[in-house]
Amino acid sequence: MGLAKRIIPCLDVDAGRVVKGVQFVDIRDAGDPVEIARRYDEQGADEITFLDITASSDDRETMVHVVEDVASQVFIPLTVGGGIRTIDDIRRMLNAGADKVGINTAAVSNPEFVGEASSKFGSQCIVVAIDARRVPSPGETGRWEIYTHGGRKSTGIDVIEWAVKMQGLGAGEILLTSMDRDGTRDGFDLELTRAVSEAVEIPVIASGGVGKLEHLTEGVTKGKADAVLAASIFHFGEHTVQEAKKEMQKAGIEVRL
Amino acid sequence: MASAIQIVAVIDYGSSNLRSVAKAIEHVASDRQKVIVTRDTNIITNADRVVFPGQGAMGDCMHNLIEQGLDAVIREAMATKPFFGICLGLQSLMDWSDEDGGVEGLGIIPGKVVHFPEDPRDAKTGERLKIPHMGWNQVKPVHDHPLWHGIEPGSRFYFVHSYYVIPKQKDVIAATTEYAIEFTSAVARGNVFAVQFHPEKSQHDGLQLLANFLVWDGSE
Numbered sequence: 001m002g003l004a005k006r007i008i009p010c011l012d013v014d015a016g017r018v019v020k021g022v023q024f025v026d027i028r029d030a031g032d033p034v035e036i037a038r039r040y041d042e043q044g045a046d047e048i049t050f051l052d053i054t055a056s057s058d059d060r061e062t063m064v065h066v067v068e069d070v071a072s073q074v075f076i077p078l079t080v081g082g083g084i085r086t087i088d089d090i091r092r093m094l095n096a097g098a099d100k101v102g103i104n105t106a107a108v109s110n111p112e113f114v115g116e117a118s119s120k121f122g123s124q125c126i127v128v129a130i131d132a133r134r135v136p137s138p139g140e141t142g143r144w145e146i147y148t149h150g151g152r153k154s155t156g157i158d159v160i161e162w163a164v165k166m167q168g169l170g171a172g173e174i175l176l177t178s179m180d181r182d183g184t185r186d187g188f189d190l191e192l193t194r195a196v197s198e199a200v201e202i203p204v205i206a207s208g209g210v211g212k213l214e215h216l217t218e219g220v221t222k223g224k225a226d227a228v229l230a231a232s233i234f235h236f237g238e239h240t241v242q243e244a245k246k247e248m249q250k251a252g253i254e255v256r257l
Numbered sequence: 258m259a260s261a262i263q264i265v266a267v268i269d270y271g272s273s274n275l276r277s278v279a280k281a282i283e284h285v286a287s288d289r290q291k292v293i294v295t296r297d298t299n300i301i302t303n304a305d306r307v308v309f310p311g312q313g314a315m316g317d318c319m320h321n322l323i324e325q326g327l328d329a330v331i332r333e334a335m336a337t338k339p340f341f342g343i344c345l346g347l348q349s350l351m352d353w354s355d356e357d358g359g360v361e362g363l364g365i366i367p368g369k370v371v372h373f374p375e376d377p378r379d380a381k382t383g384e385r386l387k388i389p390h391m392g393w394n395q396v397k398p399v400h401d402h403p404l405w406h407g408i409e410p411g412s413r414f415y416f417v418h419s420y421y422v423i424p425k426q427k428d429v430i431a432a433t434t435e436y437a438i439e440f441t442s443a444v445a446r447g448n449v450f451a452v453q454f455h456p457e458k459s460q461h462d463g464l465q466l467l468a469n470f471l472v473w474d475g476s477e
Contacts, residue, residue: 002379002435003386004393004413041460046393072280077415077458097276099458122313124389124417125274172389172417203387226387256393256413 004256005220005248006046006227007241008079008205009234011036014053016062034069040234041074043241046256048074049102049175049229052082064096071097081129081175090117094125102175104129105148108155111169118170127205128171132159132192133179142191151179159192160199167200174200175229178208185211185232193223205229213239213247220253265471266304267294268331268346270321274457278310278343281457285468298330306471307334309451311345315370315420316357318345328363335365335449339475341467342451347444348422350451356420366446368424377437389419390436396443396454398432402477404450404469405432412462414454416442421453448475 011018017031037048048070052063060083067080080093081102090101107114107128118126131151137143144159163174176196178189188206197204206225210216210233219228233239245255265286267279275294283292293300301307309331311318322328334340335350348354351362354370362370377386393413398405421440424430431450432443443452450470456463 002394003390003416006392071277072284075281075284075458075464076460094274095276097280099274099277119314123419124312124391173391201388203389203391227392 002254004046004254005225006205007044007216007244007248007255008047008049008227008229009040009045009241010049010051010207010229010231011235012051012053012231013063013066013082014055015059016066019053033066034073037070037074037078040241041076043234044245044256045076045241046227047077047079049079049081051102052080054083064092067093067096067098079127079175081127085113087117087120090121090125094121098125100125100127100173102127102129104131107166108146108148108157111165114166114171115169118172123170123172123202126171127173127175128163128166129175129177130159130163130166130196131177131179132189134189134192142195144189144192144195147179151182160195163196163200163204167202171202173203173205175205175207176225181209182207184209187211187215188219188223188225188228190218190223193219193225197224197226203227213244216244217248217251217253220248221251261289263290263305264300264303265290265292265306265308266301267292267308267310268301268327269294269296270318270325270327274312274455275310277455278308278457281464282308282467282471285464286471290471296325296327298326301327301330301334304334304338306339306341307331308341308343308470309346309349310343310457311347311349312417313345314357315345315348315354315360315362318349319360319362322349322363331363332365338448339470339473340449340451341470342444342449343457344418344453344455347451347453348420350444350449351422351424354420366424366429366444366449366451367426368422370420370422372420373437380435380437386437389417391417393459394434394436394442394454396432396434398443399430402431402445402450403473404445404466406469407465408462408469414442414452414456414459414463416454418453445477447477 203226210230431445434442
């Protein structure tokens with residue numbers, strides 16, 4: 001027995017409300033981040049990730065209050081991503097009760113920010129989020145590039161090289177999203193996940209494309225992910241986190257039940 | 258004195274996860290216990306219980322403790338009242354840490370802090386393991402202790418660390434955990450209890466451990 005592979009439900013939050021329709025049958029307020037986080041906590045989620053998709057900076061302050069409220073009731077690790085651009089943004093989220101922050105665009109525009117953040121707060125709370133898209137490659141192995149702006153804008157940066165670089169700058173973990181698979185429910189890009197996971201020494205969270213429970217299992221067994229992140233499969237009440245863990249356990253994966 | 262308010266001091270030396278620790282303790286504290294996050298040496302000296310949390314790098318931690326004059330207060334608290342260390346709050350009790358090119362610790366519990374081995378592998382499956390050791394792993398108590406009350410042996414707690422402690426005297430080891438090697442995940446000596454994992458992030462069992470600390474009289 002040893003370390004369990006983690007299941008992480010992800011919630012998109014806009015101006016303090018959970019969006020993309022969480023549909024638990026018996027929930028009073030499907031937009032309340034606290035209530036939903038509590039539900040996932042009860043189901044056995046190993047961590048919870050909030051993605052702040054708030055467009056206006058005025059509403060960002062709302063996210064701080066969301067984190068405060070959740071952190072006083074849910075005692076598992078909380079990660080906040082989206083709009084983290086400055087050392088001050090990180091400090092506010094950690095002070096509010098977040099355990100980790102996800103840095104995405106700010107890392108691409110200024111890689112040194114990751115180094116600065118990790119030396120200030122410790123690698124353990126710095127998650128570098130990578131949005132990857134497969135690009136044509138001459139050889140047999142795949143090649144992926146970093147995309148920003150919700151997967152619309154190419155940067156030309158190679159994903160594997162980037163992941164290694166981020167590790168070197170002090171990232172404690174990588175949240176790897178396949179923009180090709182995100183929203184498709186076709187499963188993770190396993191080749192991508194494995195390529196990144198094997199290239200780095202830090203944990204990798206697979207994300208993007210989960211449509212059924214066996215996709216989570218594959219993410220670990222074939223993708224070599226240390227944790228798997230999913231949204232819609234849990235939000236729509238199709239499956240609970242507990243069911244997902246039992247499925248993974250059947251496949252011989254160590255989980256926290 | 259039964260009605261007096263008990264003070265639980267959470268030592269604030271600039272670590273990043275103090276709010277999480279304070280919130281978890283507040284969640285399980287009784288009406289007569291007040292949790293104060295502080296670097297005020299008077300409050301810590303007069304507190305009934307002391308919690309020493311920590312996250313980040315050992316070098317910064319020791320630098321901040323000494324600069325703020327908290328090292329002496331910690332020594333005093335550790336000698337006199339129920340004391341709970343978390344993560345760096347365990348590691349900094351040792352003599353020495355290999356982190357940051359080598360850092361002297363408080364030297365309150367003889368021992369050292371070392372990094373997980375290079376190319377760590379699961380002892381049974383040979384599978385390559387990631388560093389930091391991040392996530393939920395099993396904690397196996399070595400012997401009975403009031404702080405394990407209500408917690409099943411082998412329960413999972415949330416870890417995030419790349420270094421672990423090796424106490425010189427084996428009788429202070431309160432629990433072990435396996436990750437590439439078997440390492441010390443909790444230490445107990447008299448009125449001191451310190452853990453490598455994060456009880457404030459370990460759901461029911463973590464809260465139970467903190468609740469046990471809040472009613473502990475400091476005896477083994």
